[in-house]
Amino acid sequence: MSIYVQTEDFDLSTELAKLRADKPAIGAVVSFVGVVRDMNEGMDVHAMELEHYPGMTEKALEDIVQQAHQRWTLQDCLVIHRVGPLQPLDQIVLVAVASAHRGEAFSACEFIMDYLKTQAPFWKKEQTPEGARWVDAREHDDKALSKWGVASSNSAGKDEDVS
Amino acid sequence: MVGLTVNIELRFFASIREKLGTSAEQASLPVEVKTVGDVRAWLMTRGGPWAEALAEGRALRMAYNQQMCGADTAIADGGELAFFPPVTGG
Numbered sequence: 001m002s003i004y005v006q007t008e009d010f011d012l013s014t015e016l017a018k019l020r021a022d023k024p025a026i027g028a029v030v031s032f033v034g035v036v037r038d039m040n041e042g043m044d045v046h047a048m049e050l051e052h053y054p055g056m057t058e059k060a061l062e063d064i065v066q067q068a069h070q071r072w073t074l075q076d077c078l079v080i081h082r083v084g085p086l087q088p089l090d091q092i093v094l095v096a097v098a099s100a101h102r103g104e105a106f107s108a109c110e111f112i113m114d115y116l117k118t119q120a121p122f123w124k125k126e127q128t129p130e131g132a133r134w135v136d137a138r139e140h141d142d143k144a145l146s147k148w149g150v151a152s153s154n155s156a157g158k159d160e161d162v163s
Numbered sequence: 164m165v166g167l168t169v170n171i172e173l174r175f176f177a178s179i180r181e182k183l184g185t186s187a188e189q190a191s192l193p194v195e196v197k198t199v200g201d202v203r204a205w206l207m208t209r210g211g212p213w214a215e216a217l218a219e220g221r222a223l224r225m226a227y228n229q230q231m232c233g234a235d236t237a238i239a240d241g242g243e244l245a246f247f248p249p250v251t252g253g
Contacts, residue, residue: 051176051177059229092253116253119250121176121245121247124251136251137222154224154249156249
């Protein structure tokens with residue numbers, strides 16, 4: 001398992017080569033790259049800033065990846081999440097999963113992304129023509145996680161009941 | 164009485180940090196403050212932006228010792244308690 005929270009960009013080919021190196025049991029690698037769009041909620045976005053909770057972010061991502069390992073037989077996982085100032089076209093996040101067969105890798109990659117969207121402490125602030133605004137959490141992302149049998153009310157207006 | 168005082172570190176992130184104008188604080192808690200929810204209520208008694216940003220019914224998430232938690236979570240000396248809005252990474 002490799003988890004990186006960093007300001008630097010990443011190169012997909014390099015990362016996948018490192019993930020696969022010297023692991024001949026791997027038969028499938030699935031990767032997801034999230035990038036900055038120039039439009040959100042009907043407004044132009046010309047820049048954004050990603051804030052996070054150092055320490056907790058890494059722990060939350062490790063926990064998410066461990067849960068993926070418990071659900072599927074995986075050879076290895078990599079998560080890179082960028083923080084700091086970003087612009088449209090920039091890469092934000094990479095999730096790569098390696099397994100013996102494609103089914104596990106496809107599922108685990110989507111699971112990790114769905115989990116990350118609602119449980120990892122990152123916050124986006126967008127610069128728009130009308131000024132800066134914090135991005136609102138989306139109910140759609142909670143629903144995406146619910147298909148894995150995991151409840152999330154991250155986007156709810158009221159306090160989350162996690163007890 | 165010495166030994167009863169509970170000191171914790173408070174952390175604030177994103178829109179909550181901006182509303183409060185601070186990102187961290189060392190707090191000495193009154194003895195009756197025992198849970199995460201108690202700390203929130205105690206901070207709200209400061210009024211102004213504190214009462215507003217931490218108001219019940221606001222979309223607010225809490226983490227104790229870097230784990231997402233609910234209001235009932237007990238706090239102890241040396242703990243770290245964070246308040247922040249719903250997360251929006253990825």
